[in-house]
Amino acid sequence: MNAMMRRVVIGTTAISMALAVAACGKAGDDKDSDSGSKTSSGGDKSIGLLLPDSVTTRYAKFDKPYFDAKVKELCSDCKLEYANAAGSAATQAQQVSSMITKGVKVIAISAVDSAAIKSSIQAAVDKGIKVVAYDRLAQGPVSAYISFDNEKVGQLQGQSLLDALGAKATPKAKVVMINGLASDPNAGLFKKGAHSVLDGKVDIAYEQAGDWDDKVAAQKMSAAITQLGAKNIAGVYSANDGMAGGIATVLKGAGISKIPLTGQDAELSSIQRILAGTQASTIYKAYKPEADGAAELAVALLEGKSIDSLATTKQTSGSGDSVPSNLLVPVALTKANIEETVVKDKLYTVAEICTGEFAAACKSAGLQ
Incomplete structure (x- = not known):
């Protein structure tokens, strides 16, 4: 092979190797598992x-x-x-x-x-x-743990349900209780706190885990209606807002209205349900x-x-x-304190809350 041919072969090989390295680098980029954006490759910090x-x-x-x-x-x-x-x-x-x-x-x-x-x-x-x-x-x-006082969350949920029931909160009033995922330690604390307030004040006539899933919670609510009868349910304890959404849909479908439903997490949809009157309360954890x-x-x-x-x-x-x-410290959220909690903290704007069908309810609640 003459000198010129050797130079061509060497040059071609070098370019091919460079392209291969570049291609490997591209294929090996670490991607964020949720958003697809780049993440780090580790390191001291x-x-x-x-x-x-x-x-x-x-x-x-x-x-x-x-x-x-x-x-x-x-x-x-x-x-x-x-x-x-x-x-x-x-x-x-x-x-x-x-x-x-x-x-x-x-x-x-x-x-x-x-x-x-x-x-x-x-x-x-x-x-x-x-x-x-x-x-x-x-x-x-x-090494460390940060959360809210989760037993207190359950106590606030239970008290909010009693407050919403008012004079109907009697030992004979049948309440449906849909708890969170059993493997979540917080769910047990919410449940413990709620029971400490509700036991003896109302009859928890049906209690199941909803697994933090709106569809599972909806299924359990349907089963509760079948077991207890639509006219016999005084209120519903839901451990979070996601499940409350599924429960609210089932209640509406069964023609059950004007009974209190709890929640947790202050999701936008739950704030809107509170304004519309299909959910009584949620728990705001900033x-x-x-x-x-x-x-x-x-x-x-x-x-x-x-x-x-x-x-x-x-x-x-x-x-x-x-x-x-x-x-x-968690806070019980009802129609009365939407403005001083989630709006004040800029979790949601009034415009985000008061869309279309909720505009009249917002005006009635003093949200402008």
């Missing part, structure tokens, strides 16, 4: 956020953006990893493994199943990763303080700082671990 489901609107709309923004405010060179488990405990376990592989230093996690995730958390801690339990107290050696608090804990743990001022109490998890905790 990487923080992971794992959220439990995409059915509950708060996680994508509020929790993640608030958490991301606060981390960036506190640590401008921190890298963020994110994934949503879409309600699957197995998927979330895989996501923890992925975070470990990527080299994150702190994981904030809202567990799909607080017990099932224990071994994954242990595996992360064994690799030197700090874990913040976010909203739900996961089992295992977590997402920003919770997400900000989780970010503050994550960054402090990342930087090796004390969290004593950020987590001033202790909670014991299902695995018996005593966890430094920050418990925020």
Whole structure:
């Protein structure tokens, strides 16, 4: 082969190798599992956020953006990893493994199943990763926990139901109770708190888990109507707004109106149902303080700082671990305090709430 031919072959080979490397780099770009945007490849300042489901609107709309923004405010060179488990405990376990592989230093996690995730958390801690339990107290050696006083949430729900029943709140008044997902430790606390208020005041005549799923809750509500009779139901306890939406649809279809229905999470649709009179109350848990608090804990743990001022109490998890905790205060939300809660905190604007069919109800409630 002459010198010119050798130069051509070498040049062609070099170009081919360069193209191959570029192609491999493109194919290997790490993508955010939920939004498709780029994430980090790990490193000394990487923080992971794992959220439990995409059915509950708060996680994508509020929790993640608030958490991301606060981390960036506190640590401008921190890298963020994110994934949503879409309600699957197995998927979330895989996501923890992925975070470990990527080299994150702190994981904030809202567990799909607080017990099932224990071994994954242990595996992360064994690799030197700090874990913040976010909203739900996961089992295992977590470093910190932030949530609301969840037994208090249930108490507020129960009292809101009694308040809405008024004089109809008697030991003979039949109430349907649709609780959350049994594997979610918060669901047990909501249930405990609600029972502490309702027991003896009303007759909880039908009680089932709705699994945080509007369709499951709707099925359970239909079964309750069949069992108890439409005319015999005085009120419905729903542990969250997503389920309340399914329940409200069933009640309407069965011709049941003007009975109180509870909820939780202050979703936009629930605010509108409250205005329309098809839901009596919800529980407002301000997402920003919770997400900000989780970010503050994550960054402090990342930087090796004390969290004593950020987590001033202790909670014991299902695995018996005593966890430094920050418990925020929930608020019962009815038609009377929409403006001073979700509107004042800019969770929703009046324009977002008072669309079309809700305009007259908004005017009547004094929302302008």
